[in-house]
Amino acid sequence: MKNCDVLIVGAGPVGTTLALELALHHVSFRIIDKIRARSDESRAVFMQPRVLELLNHHGDAHVLESRGSPYREQVFFINKKEAGKLTYADFGPVDTTFPLPLILSQAETERFLDECLAKYGAAIERPFMAKTIAQDDDGVTTILEAPDGRKETIRSKYVVGCDGAHSVVREAANIEFEGTTYPQDFILCDTHEFLNKFELGDSGTLYDPTWLARFRLHHRGASRYRNGRLFVAGDAAHIHSPAGGQGMNTGIQDSVNLGWKLAWALRGTAAAASVDKEALLDSYHAERHPVAQKVLKGTYRLFSFASSGNWLVRQIRNFIVPFALPKLTASESRRRRIFELMSQIAIGYRGSPIVGRASGRLRETVQSGDRLPDGKLERKQCGRITAAGETRRIAVQRLCSGTTYHLLLFSGTNDGNPATAETLEDARDELLHVLKNEIQVHIVVAGGHDGVGSVSSSYYADLEDRVHAQYGFANPGYVLVRPDLYIVHIGLLEDFGELLDFLR
């Protein structure tokens, strides 16, 4: 028996991502799957920008761009006629290193995840099926079975069910899976295509499929994501139609959300000891359940409309949509909004029980609970380190990656009332004291700020004040960031006391 802190049941993309997160945080875990080897079938073919951002911390997610193709536009056909186009690549810069979704076989996504896991020195144990799972006050006992009948009992502190739609963990946790099944049958295949180059409009013929799957689609969500020491994530927590390419991406983000929380709940450090572990673990449901419910609702509406046989809906689809769609997608701001939703960049946790609210920021565009906007900074070192200073460009999200909280202290620009180096350094020292040094603090100095030279340690220069503008900081401000790159607390430096109170 090899016990561990966390047992992950199921090594699809969601379970493997959770393994990456736990490996990053040095949590002792095991990950098992009942299947002997990975499938090479396409299945989920959309990789959304937000997921690329998050996976980029475990490996270079840019390699996925070379294994798939960028998704620049979506063309809608109704009755074999082009009815509209949604272009993603033409509405100016978006604050992300990955501005386009990728079309990528799920097999490639899983290959990338396996490569990242191998770098941490971890591996999936196959083929092992979780047969029975029982929790008690001190932990969870899981009985595994191999195809040859060998059995193994594992004791762990937590079990996470990433075991797909028919989850045994969900069943053991007594969690309802509410919803319905769509009436239609569907076919998905990997196939060859013959392009009819001599016909107008890239028409083609599909032939000789290498894989064909006939399936029914469901629309179901778990009523809760946690019961004591048992959790569910990915398809074990939500399944829906593939409309919009959200399913696997939503599941991967479940794992990113849960990973650091489990790690912190298990950690024995001084700062972690002051964390309310139960509240932290409960926040997984509080933050992720509404996200999946929104996806379930959105995909249900879209898919029901696209596949309905109802006479009235068909008339609207066939005659009104082709007329309305080009007008709807003509607006740049509307296209950008659709992109932000589909790419999952707009997902945030405002109102979550574990994020704060600074009184001076209630009407700003970037708020506590939001995704950390990305942007480029220049790394500088001066004073005692090198008088001349060295520079290196770094993205804000890259700077804030890792296993701890990060604090960004913004100097403010010359349009406002910029802080002195001493003020910034006092704020930094105070926070380090409260969090017992278990945080990384970065000072971000606006390009035109005259006080740059007097900052004595390393800092980051926002040369054209773009990052200050993104966050809405003409005056000095702070951003506290969690390990999954969401904002815990954002405010003006004059309200720094509110952050300290929140942390205490």
Ligand SMILES: Cc1cc2nc3c(=O)[nH]c(=O)nc-3n(C[C@H](O)[C@H](O)[C@H](O)COP(=O)(O)OP(=O)(O)OC[C@H]3O[C@@H](n4cnc5c(N)ncnc54)[C@H](O)[C@@H]3O)c2cc1C
């Ligand atoms: C035919 C098909 C087409 C799809 N098309 C799309 C699409 O176009 N877009 C989209 O977003 N999504 C699509 N999906 C869904 C997508 O594949 C899933 O959302 C995604 O795989 C979810 O990942 P997961 O890790 O949660 O679950 P899964 O990928 O289902 O992984 C669960 C794993 O758990 C293992 N397991 C199950 N029970 C046990 C047990 N008791 N013990 C040990 N291991 C266990 C399984 O072997 C499996 O490897 C499709 C799925 C299918 C099947």
